[in-house]
Amino acid sequence: xxxxxxxxxxxxxxxxxxxxxxxxxxxxxxxxxxxxxxxxxxxxxxxxxxxxxxxxxxxxxxxxxxxxxxxxxxxxxxxxxxxxxxxxxxxxxxxxxxxxxxxxxxxxxxxxxxxxxxxxxxxxxxxxxxxxxxxxxxxxxxxxxxxxxxxxxxxxxxxxxxxxxxxxxxxxxxxxxxxxxxxxxxxxxxxxxxxxxxxxxxxxxxxxxxxxxxxxxxxxxxxxxxxxxxxxxxxxxxxxxxxxxxxxxxxxxxxxxxxxxxxxxxxxxxxxxxxxxxxxxxxxxxxxxxxxxxxxxxxxxxxxxxxxxx
Numbered sequence: 001x002x003x004x005x006x007x008x009x010x011x012x013x014x015x016x017x018x019x020x021x022x023x024x025x026x027x028x029x030x031x032x033x034x035x036x037x038x039x040x041x042x043x044x045x046x047x048x049x050x051x052x053x054x055x056x057x058x059x060x061x062x063x064x065x066x067x068x069x070x071x072x073x074x075x076x077x078x079x080x081x082x083x084x085x086x087x088x089x090x091x092x093x094x095x096x097x098x099x100x101x102x103x104x105x106x107x108x109x110x111x112x113x114x115x116x117x118x119x120x121x122x123x124x125x126x127x128x129x130x131x132x133x134x135x136x137x138x139x140x141x142x143x144x145x146x147x148x149x150x151x152x153x154x155x156x157x158x159x160x161x162x163x164x165x166x167x168x169x170x171x172x173x174x175x176x177x178x179x180x181x182x183x184x185x186x187x188x189x190x191x192x193x194x195x196x197x198x199x200x201x202x203x204x205x206x207x208x209x210x211x212x213x214x215x216x217x218x219x220x221x222x223x224x225x226x227x228x229x230x231x232x233x234x235x236x237x238x239x240x241x242x243x244x245x246x247x248x249x250x251x252x253x254x255x256x257x258x259x260x261x262x263x264x265x266x267x268x269x270x271x272x273x274x275x276x277x278x279x280x281x282x283x284x285x286x287x288x289x290x291x292x293x294x295x296x297x298x299x300x301x302x303x304x305x306x307x308x309x310x
Contacts, residue, residue: 013177013180014176016180016184017164017168017176017179017180017183018164018165018168019164019196019275019282019283020180020183020184020186020187021164021167021168021179021183022164022275022282022285023183023187023194023196023275023285024042024044024183024186025044025045025162025164025167026044026045026159026161026162026164026273026275026285027044027046027271027273027285027287028046028156028159028250028251028252028271028272028273028287029046029124029125029126029127029271029287030043030044030046030047030049030050030105030123030124030125030126030127031043031044031046031047031123031124031125031186032044032047032065032123032125033120033121033122033123033182033186034065034120034121034123035119035120035121036083036111036118036119036120036121037064038064038065038066038075038079038121039062039063039064039065040060040061040062040063040064040065041061041120042061042182043057043060043061045159045160045162046125046159047060047123047125048060049158049159050095050097050103050105050125050127051068051095051096051097051098051103052097052098052099053098056098059098065123066079067096068095068096069093069094069095069096070093070094070095070096070102071093071094074091074093078091078107078109082109082110082111082118082121083111083118085111085113086111087109087110087111087191088107088108088109088110088191089108089191089192089289089290090106090107090108090289090290090292091106091107091108091109092104092105092106092107092128093105093106093107095125103127104127104128105125105126105127105128106125106126106128106289106292107123107124107125107126108123108124108191108192108289109121109122109123109124109191110122110189110190110191112185112189120185122185122186122189122190122191123191124190124191124192124287124289126253126271126289127151127155129151129152129155129252129253130151130152131151131152131153131253132152132252132253132254132255132299133152133153133156133249133250133251133252133253133254134240134241134244134249134251134254134299152252152253155252156250156252159250159273161273187207188207188208189207189208190207190209191209192209192287192288192289192290193206193207193209193210193213193214193268193287193288193289194206194207194209194210194285194286194287194288195207195210195228195286195288196283196284196285196286197228197242197283197284197286198283199281199282199283200227201227201228201229201242202225202226202227202228203223203224203225203226203227203228204224204283205224206220206223206224210288211223213266213268213288213290214231214258214259214260214261214266215260215261215262216261219261222261228242230259231258231259232256232257232258232259233256233257233258233259233265234256234257237256237300241254241270241272242284245272245273245274245284246274246281248274250271250272250273250274251270251271251272251273251286252271253269253271254269254270254271254272254299255267255268255269255270255291255296255297255298255299256268256269256270256298256299257298258288266290267290267291267294268288268289268290268291269288269289269290269291269292270286270287270288270289271286271287271289272284272285272286272287273285
């Protein structure tokens with residue numbers, strides 16, 4: 001059982017499960033869990049969107065994920081490397097979709113091992129997007145083209161949040177406990193950074209990958225419980241992002257520089273969304289990826305005004 005479960009009391013477990021189920025089902029990128037043989041055990045809304053199976057879940061869940069790769073050799077290579085204990089990041093791939101086309105994606109993947117046995121695989125799958133949300137200033141160039149938010153805007157518009165309570169409603173107590181353990185493992189062992197931020201801007205929890213990425217793996221208490229401004233090299237932009245999240249605007253494919261514990265800069269790509277409960281701000285769900293193009297221009301949101309010193 002993971003440390004997160006050991007720390008939760010019986011009274012806390014339902015709230016933790018709701019938070020983790022929301023993180024999984026409503027993430028602004030594809031999340032899924034497969035068995036060691038590649039069978040899709042669980043997939044979120046965005047993953048179903050990517051493969052064109054949002055209204056045909058049974059055509060994806062329960063099937064072997066390798067069947068959706070346009071390149072079977074790549075699927076086999078990923079399987080072999082994960083079986084060997086590798087964690088893979090920013091893998092370029094093309095997935096077959098329900099309408100017969102393909103979707104270009106970036107994959108981050110890690111395996112779950114219990115007593116040395118490979119029992120499951122954790123997948124993060126992002127559509128390859130050129131643009132970002134919030135939209136960039138139009139005078140900036142993105143990959144040599146004028147700034148635009150077209151493909152990120154279309155992707156953001158496709159994302160529909162589900163209430164975690166509704167997702168969990170049909171589960172019995174034992175099933176909920178098993179789901180809690182599964183999601184705790186998925187969060188902690190995820191192949192990319194994940195953190196939750198509360199309404200006051202404080203980091204509520206962060207996974208191992210994020211702590212490692214920013215050099216806090218042995219100093220969790222210097223990270224969790226601190227304001228998210230602490231890790232952003234540009235404090236004004238993070239305040240702007242938080243405001244936009246509260247107003248309902250997701251953060252998608254957003255290039256930024258974060259500060260490591262040693263003071264060095266870490267180029268990342270951010271995806272984030274807001275969890276609401278009965279109309280109230282509960283927490284953000286934020287995903288951090290090492291930037292596969294670290295020399296690219298940083299994202300500056302359209303309409304952003306740099307603070308004045310006078």
